[in-house]
Amino acid sequence: MNRTPSHDAMIEAGLNLIQQAMSIFDSDLRLVLINRPMQQMFNLPNALVKPGVSFRDVIRYLAQRGEYGEVDDLEDFIAVRVELARAFEAHYMERTRANGRVISVEGAPLPDGGWVTVYTDITETKRQEALLRARSEVLSEQVLSRSEELASSNRALASSNAALEETKHQLTHMEARTRLTAQMMPAHIAHIDLAQRYTFSNRRLRDVMPGSTDEIVGLTAAQALGAPTYAVIGPYIERAFDGVPSVFEFTHAPSSRRVRVALTPDSTNGEVRGVYVLSMDVTEETQTRVALQQTRRREMAAQLTSGLAHDFSNLLTIILGMQGKLQRMDDLPSDAHHLINATLAAARRGGSLLHRIADMTGPRQFSPVPVRLPEFLSELEIMASPTLGSNYHLHIDGDVPNGVFNIDAGMLQDSLLNLILNARDATPPGGQITLSARAVQDTWLEIEIADTGPGFSPQALSKALHPFFTTKGGEGSGLGLAMVYDMTKLAGGDVRLFNAGGAHVVLRLPLRASVAGLPAGLVLLVEDSEDLRMSIRDMLVEQGHQVLEATSVHEAEALLGSLPDIAYVLSDIRLGGARTGLDLAKIVDQPITLMTSLPTCDPLHQAAAARGAFLQKPFTPEALRLALTLAAEGAA
Incomplete structure (x- = not known):
């Protein structure tokens, strides 16, 4: 942690006010701090109390002054002390100094390396013990010895308690940092007990499942998640209590977000005591995955059809050429021109079909640009209305936000025009076509095309999105809805069909705000x-x-x-x-x-x-x- 000069000064002033002498060295055996009582107790010069002084220099000074009594080999004595310091362990001891004073020495290692040592002058305590021994006429030698042992043990116990308190402080600090880290995670982390009651939560459930509450500790999973969501997750929780971990995805119905959940049994010696829960919002990841899968499908389709389309195109070219040559011949039977024209029309339709297939399987990319949705819908109405004529009425209901969003406008426009024309073809004259657009939980853009026609047949509901399926007989290619599906999937969205007083087609596309001039980060x-x-x-x-x-x-x-x-x-x-x-x-x-x-x-x-x-x-x-x-x- 970076400290300001005033902050360090206040800490140093506080340490100078305590009665015990104190020294702190770092893991490189360099001095961090010696307080004033320590300098006075050992009569240390100012040069030896500056941060950065080596432990070796301090030991040398004390040994030369006789602090440790007679030393035969000074360098060997210093080397032994330095090696002990490098492998520092917590300790408590009492020793008599060369000047006759008695001190207690207690040391404790620091979590990040280095150590702190506290020196306490216990001379008066020792004198009282000696005085009690000398003057007592009724206490036995055994009691006196026991008293001294207890006094020494109490001092050692006080040192141990101080070390335990420091350890407790460090553990509390680590727990606080762990909780802070958990709270900063872009995921919901929780634990539930055998009663499926939350015992821990990092309070991020609402971020993953909007509309939920973050205060879930004490609630059961069913209470915290709600009935629809619990109906999906509950069976996996039961499996986790049986010792089976699982990872799965589901759509959170209230928010339309895609959520990935990992359930891990909390077990000891094979006995499950609860379940750890990790939930993440993977909506954008899912949208990207869907788009990537559709791109790969297009690539595979292109590989499968490119050779066939090439040969088929050559055959159609030959057919058109031969039929054109026949058409120019004289003295043909009376019904020959009718057959030639039918053959030419079929060949041209085959060529058009090849172009549609190329559009579906070609290297078209999803290219989003900043778009204002109200303006986009207004332009769509201007383009679509003339194609409907006076026999059909197009109504556009755009309940959309007025921000700027990243959308492939050309791709979406092609899809909607295709759907509007399909609705026109399926609706009797005088019918109405309605386009409604809405934002869903600021995550999806839903656009629905509805008409007042007879609706989809059961077969069409199941196959309408398949290539080449058509209900228009010889007039349809069966590629219109398939192209809409392909374009929507390329954007990471989905298509849904249903009947409700007519045919309804719903496009659901990712709704991503455009940040002009500032990359997301x-x-x-x-x-x-x-x-x-x-x-x-x-x-x-x-x-x-x-x-x-x-x-x-x-x-x-x-x-x-x-x-x-x-x-x-x-x-x-x-x-x-x-x-x-x-x-x-x-x-x-x-x-x-x-x-x-x-x-x-x-x-x-x-x-x-x-x-x-x-x-x-x-x-x-x-x-x-x-x-x-x-x-x-x-x-x-």
Whole structure:
């Protein structure tokens, strides 16, 4: 931990006020601190109490002054002491110094290497013990000896208690850091007992399954997850209690998020005592996986059809050429021209079909661009209306956010126009076609095309997305819905068909906000108000970022030191603890944006504003995006 000079000075002043002498050496046998009582007890010169002095030099000085009595071989004596220090172990001892004073010496190793030693002058205690022995006429020698032994044991016990307290402190510190690390994980980590009751949670359930509560310790799994979600997870929990670990994925119905769950039995000697639970939001991973799978399918289809299409295209070319030559001949039978024209039409239709197959299997890539959904739907209505004519009415209901989102506009436009034309062909004149668009939990964009026609037949519901299936007879290619399915899968989405007073086709596509000018990254959010952290975190997540949270400069330092992938820092000025966001700005290497609700006359506000990349609370998501962008540009 980085300490300020004033912080070190206060610690040193406090150690100088205690009665015991104290020395601290690091793992390299270099002096960290000797307090004033230690310097006075051993009459050490100033040159030997400066940080960095070697342990060897201090031992040499004390030995030469006779602190350890007569020493035959000084260098050998020093070497032995140095080797003992390198393999330092906790100890307690009492010894009489050359000047007749008696001291107790207790040493304890430090968690990060090195050790601390405390010296206590117990001369008066020893004198009282001797006086009691000399003047007592009624206490037996055995009782007196036992009293001395108890006194010595008590001092050793006090030393052990101090070591235990230090160990307890270190364990408590480690537990706090472990809990902080667990809380910073972008996953929900929990433990349930044999009654399926939560005994631990890192309070991230709501991040993984929006709409849930984070306060679940003491609740059963059914109470915390809700009936629909527990119906999915419950059977896997029962298997875990039987000692069978599992990893599975499911769609969290209330939020439409895709969640991966790992259940690990908590067992000792084969006896299961509970289950460890790890849940992660893998929605974007799933969307990317679906898109990758569809790309691979397209590649395989292209390999299978390319050779066939080439030969078929050559055959059609020959057929067209031969039929054209026949068409120009004289003295043909009366019905020959009809047959020739039919053959030409069939060959041309075969060529058109080849082009459609090439479109489906060719190297088309998903190419998202920033799009405003209301404008996109308005342009779609302008393009689609003329193709419907006056016999059909198109109604577009766009309940969509007015932000900028990354969408392959050309691919989506082709799909929707195809669906609108299919709905027209399936609907009697005078019918209505409705396109409705909506955002689902800020995760998905759902677009539904509905018509007032007879709907899908049972066979069409099961096969409509298959290539070459058509209900239009000879007029249809059977590739329209298959192309829509292919385009949607390339974007990481899905297609659903059903009947409800007509045919309904629902496209579900990933809804990803576009962050203009600022690449998405890992943001360290430093704010000591939980409510504000939650609100600002939601803004950052909506802009495509991942978020870590801290409440003080100390916590932020720990995260910055252990996680090199942090791209941006967003910090309040006034935080928990003595240090401020301005102090944090002096030590970070990442672009940092400061924010505050302090008045403009406050010196901290003025100092932060002078740095640039500054946010005055409250602020909008657009203001946040701009401030982060300015900070990143300023650091570049």
